Amino acid sequence: MEAKTDEIMEAKKKDAYRKGVAVIVLLAFLTISEYWIGAVAYYWWAAIMGIAILKAFFVVRDYMHIGRLFASDEEL
Amino acid sequence: MTTHTVSLTDYRRKTSINRLGLWLFILSDMFVFLGLLVARFYLLGFQSRPEASQIVGLIVTAVLLASSFFMNRAEIAAEFGDQKAFLRSTLITMLLGILFLIGVVGVEWQIAPFGPADGTVGSLFYAMTGFHAFHVLTGVIFLFIIYRNGRKGLYSAERHWPVEAAAVYWHFVDVVWMFFYPALYLIGAAIL
Numbered sequence: 447m448e449a450k451t452d453e454i455m456e457a458k459k460k461d462a463y464r465k466g467v468a469v470i471v472l473l474a475f476l477t478i479s480e481y482w483i484g485a486v487a488y489y490w491w492a493a494i495m496g497i498a499i500l501k502a503f504f505v506v507r508d509y510m511h512i513g514r515l516f517a518s519d520e521e522l
Numbered sequence: 523m524t525t526h527t528v529s530l531t532d533y534r535r536k537t538s539i540n541r542l543g544l545w546l547f548i549l550s551d552m553f554v555f556l557g558l559l560v561a562r563f564y565l566l567g568f569q570s571r572p573e574a575s576q577i578v579g580l581i582v583t584a585v586l587l588a589s590s591f592f593m594n595r596a597e598i599a600a601e602f603g604d605q606k607a608f609l610r611s612t613l614i615t616m617l618l619g620i621l622f623l624i625g626v627v628g629v630e631w632q633i634a635p636f637g638p639a640d641g642t643v644g645s646l647f648y649a650m651t652g653f654h655a656f657h658v659l660t661g662v663i664f665l666f667i668i669y670r671n672g673r674k675g676l677y678s679a680e681r682h683w684p685v686e687a688a689a690v691y692w693h694f695v696d697v698v699w700m701f702f703y704p705a706l707y708l709i710g711a712a713i714l
Contacts, residue, residue: 449620455602462598470591477587481580484708490618491568491709498704509693515545 469508476501536564537683539665544687548694550688551657555698558650562705565642571710572647573635575709579707582625583699586658589618590696593665599687603679605672615692626655643713657695664688 472517483490506512528577529534565573576688596611668688671677676686 459598459602459604461597462601466591466594466598469594470587474586475591476586477583478711480708483575484704486708488708490572491571494708495701499698500699504603504651505590505693505697509590510690510697515541516646 465508469504472504473501529570533681533683537548540683541686544690549692551694554653555701558646558653559602559701559705562625562646562650565646566713569710570713571708572643572706573712574647574707575630575633576707578625578630578633579703581705582622582630583624585618585625586696586699589615589622589662590693592618593689593692600672600677600685601679605675608677609672612665612672616662616665616669618622619658619665619692623655623662626651626658631676637642647706650706654695654698656700657698658684661688661692661695664691 475495482495483494483497487493592611592615596608596615599605599607599611615661631648634647636644636647638644665688668677671684
């Protein structure tokens with residue numbers, strides 16, 4: 447029983463780390479994209495700010511865990 | 523001497539309240555940064571920006587993003603009671619934060635072709651980067667506190683609210699830079 451719980455916890459931990467890696471890869475891609483847009487078309491401010499909003503969304507959702515604010519104690 | 527141990531249920535309830543308080547603080551702090559961002563676009567428009575080093579801007583942005591990644595790892599490690607990984611990731615986050623400060627204050631401020639008193643561009647650039655850098659500095663101090671307490675073994679998988687608070691604050695500082703970076707380095711043509 448205890449071994450099974452450990453296995454579940456280990457799987458959860460791995461999932462959390464994997465999610466962290468996926469988010470940073472996405473953020474890196476978006477940052478390179480906005481840098482490139484800024485270099486070739488600095489007047490495309492809406493696209494650049496759109497990318498910034500998208501980046502912020504992923505950080506707030508996946509790194510800052512805003513969902514925890516709306517979760518009950520049992521769900522956490 | 524009597525010892526008082528808070529039950530896990532009470533601790534979780536308290537953490538929920540603390541979490542709400544932290545987010546309210548972040549919301550109020552966000553308005554200050556939003557004010558600076560609005561001032562930048564109101565005064566310089568969308569066609570011009572400060573003539574700051576593109577390469578330094580990109581490097582410090584990458585450093586701060588990497589720091590957020592390690593902060594996330596530190597928080598996960600604390601959540602699962604992995605003390606060693608928590609300490610290692612917190613230390614890396616702290617070092618990356620210091621590197622960001624060196625990049626902005628020690629490099630960018632020194633090579634910028636304008637000073638804080640050189641008109642609107644200078645005032646805006648130094649106000650925005652300075653105010654943000656001050657938040658990074660306080661974040662580094664916060665990280666140092668949780669690192670020190672972590673070494674003492676004060677956190678466990680069940681009780682690590684200070685780690686979560688430090689992580690949320692650190693990511694918030696990163697989110698602010700996600701808007702300051704394009705506003706100061708990417709949008710508009712460079713002007714002195």
